[in-house]
Amino acid sequence: MSESRLVVALDLTDKDRALEIARSIGRQVFAIKINWPLVLAGSGSIIGEIARVSRVVCDFKIADIPNTNSIIAKFARDQGAWGIISHSFTGLESLRSVVEASGDTKVFSVVAMSHPGSDLINDNYRKLMDISERAGVYGYIAPGNKLSDLSEIRKRTKKTIMSPGIGSQGGRASDAIKAGADLVIVGRSIYESADPVTAAEAINEEIAKAVEQN
Amino acid sequence: MSESRLVVALDLTDKDRALEIARSIGRQVFAIKINWPLVLAGSGSIIGEIARVSRVVCDFKIADIPNTNSIIAKFARDQGAWGIISHSFTGLESLRSVVEASGDTKVFSVVAMSHPGSDLINDNYRKLMDISERAGVYGYIAPGNKLSDLSEIRKRTKKTIMSPGIGSQGGRASDAIKAGADLVIVGRSIYESADPVTAAEAINEEIAKAVEQN
Numbered sequence: 136m137s138e139s140r141l142v143v144a145l146d147l148t149d150k151d152r153a154l155e156i157a158r159s160i161g162r163q164v165f166a167i168k169i170n171w172p173l174v175l176a177g178s179g180s181i182i183g184e185i186a187r188v189s190r191v192v193c194d195f196k197i198a199d200i201p202n203t204n205s206i207i208a209k210f211a212r213d214q215g216a217w218g219i220i221s222h223s224f225t226g227l228e229s230l231r232s233v234v235e236a237s238g239d240t241k242v243f244s245v246v247a248m249s250h251p252g253s254d255l256i257n258d259n260y261r262k263l264m265d266i267s268e269r270a271g272v273y274g275y276i277a278p279g280n281k282l283s284d285l286s287e288i289r290k291r292t293k294k295t296i297m298s299p300g301i302g303s304q305g306g307r308a309s310d311a312i313k314a315g316a317d318l319v320i321v322g323r324s325i326y327e328s329a330d331p332v333t334a335a336e337a338i339n340e341e342i343a344k345a346v347e348q349n
Numbered sequence: 350m351s352e353s354r355l356v357v358a359l360d361l362t363d364k365d366r367a368l369e370i371a372r373s374i375g376r377q378v379f380a381i382k383i384n385w386p387l388v389l390a391g392s393g394s395i396i397g398e399i400a401r402v403s404r405v406v407c408d409f410k411i412a413d414i415p416n417t418n419s420i421i422a423k424f425a426r427d428q429g430a431w432g433i434i435s436h437s438f439t440g441l442e443s444l445r446s447v448v449e450a451s452g453d454t455k456v457f458s459v460v461a462m463s464h465p466g467s468d469l470i471n472d473n474y475r476k477l478m479d480i481s482e483r484a485g486v487y488g489y490i491a492p493g494n495k496l497s498d499l500s501e502i503r504k505r506t507k508k509t510i511m512s513p514g515i516g517s518q519g520g521r522a523s524d525a526i527k528a529g530a531d532l533v534i535v536g537r538s539i540y541e542s543a544d545p546v547t548a549a550e551a552i553n554e555e556i557a558k559a560v561e562q563n
Contacts, residue, residue, distance in 0.1 A: 146416070146417060146420075148420065148424075170413065170417055171385070171409070171413075171417070171421050172417060172420040172421060172424065174388060174389060174392075174393075175388060175392070175393035175421065175424045176392075176393060176424070177392060178388075178389070178390075178391060178392040179388070179389035179390060194413075195385070196412045196413045198410045198412045198436055198438075199384065199385075199408075199410050200462065200463060200464040200513075200518075201464055202360070203360060203384055203385070203386060206360075206362065206386040207385050207386060207389065210362075210386065210389045210390070222412055222436075222438075224438050224469050224470060225462065225464075225466075225467060225469075225470065226464070226465075226466035226467045226468060226469055226470070227466045228464055228465050228466035229464060229466065229467070248414065248439065249414060250414040250415055250439075250440070250442055250443060251440075251442050252439075252440035252441045252442035252443065253439060253440045253443070254440060255438055255439075255440055255473065255476065255480075256438065256439065256440070259469065262469065266469075299414075304414075
């Protein structure tokens with residue numbers, strides 16, 4: 136697997152196009168992130184298909200009761216997902232059920248979000264990090280386009296931070312790395328590009344420079 | 350469609366079993382609720398298949414950025430879902446994107462949950478109801494096994510309240526109705542029963558008695 140720190144979000148509903156891009160960039164990126172729209176359009180087996188060519192992060196923003204959370208997490212684990220994203224505002228029992236069902240699949244908990252109006256979550260990031268530590272998460276999701284939130288969260292943990300909000304949501308990969316992100320999520324700028332391989336390589340280089348300067 | 354107030358949660362991962370139960374009870378219940386595990390095991394088209402025999406509520410606990418929320422809500426609407434469940438904790442823009450993409454599909458927002466440890470949500474139910482009213486939701490999700498929360502929420506709205514937490518999570522259908530629920534969600538007690546039709550009818554009768562006494 137490459138030393139890239141780039142996670143490519145395939146926020147697509149065209150399963151064949153998603154698989155085509157995954158196969159073309161799978162070896163040059165850290166992981167490929169998929170979410171519910173792609174599952175709805177195809178089925179849960181897309182996780183396993185992409186897992187053959189790349190690490191897969193299931194961005195399922197899990198936020199239900201423990202029983203349902205466990206079934207979702209177990210499914211992703213059985214399909215070979217490297218990581219899974221869960222909310223933490225639903226509380227300790229809810230998040231712990233995800234961690235317990237995930238086995239080796241790494242659980243990232245959302246403690247701040249990248250979209251406008253996410254104050255109820257972002258203002259509670261300390262409480263959410265406390266819940267997440269008690270649940271035993273592997274790492275955190277913190278917004279790469281809200282750098283003050285990201286650096287506050289960085290100060291409070293040595294765990295892996297994965298940052299969305301780059302590109303179409305206004306953030307820059309290099310800024311997110313400098314503010315403390317370990318992994319950077321980029322979507323439309325790559326999967327909507329005419330040449331995703333070149334687009335991914337350009338971001339890999341931007342990230343590598345920022346890592347050197349850090 | 351029947352005058353039942355019962356919503357049956359098919360929290361299954363066996364698509365054929367889910368369809369079999371849906372066909373057998375579809376006409377005697379208000380709606381059938383499905384969630385992510387069933388979609389993961391099959392595909393999004395299960396929504397449309399069940400919509401042929403019953404109203405369908407997509408319990409997707411939507412909690413992502415607006416762009417992703419819109420795609421999920423639009424998919425459910427295009428499949429003929431009667432209702433869809435979204436979180437409100439992710440804020441006004443996030444919830445509004447669900448309402449705007451749902452068209453005629455009715456959006457229920459979660460303002461209190463039924464599982465242990467959901468305090469961060471339940472303690473914020475006033476804020477969440479305010480966000481939900483501004484987003485223009487059709488109704489609310491409030492726990493039928495936490496009757497004081499449910500009746501507080503009832504006092505603050507005339508909109509339709511749908512209540513989970515009945516049966517295996519400890520609540521009783523009749524108590525939830527008396528505390529202000531309009532629709533009651535029951536899952537395992539029906540889909541795990543040897544005779545789901547009879548089990549559903551017994552709960553319909555319990556609910557009807559409670560409605561009369563109200």
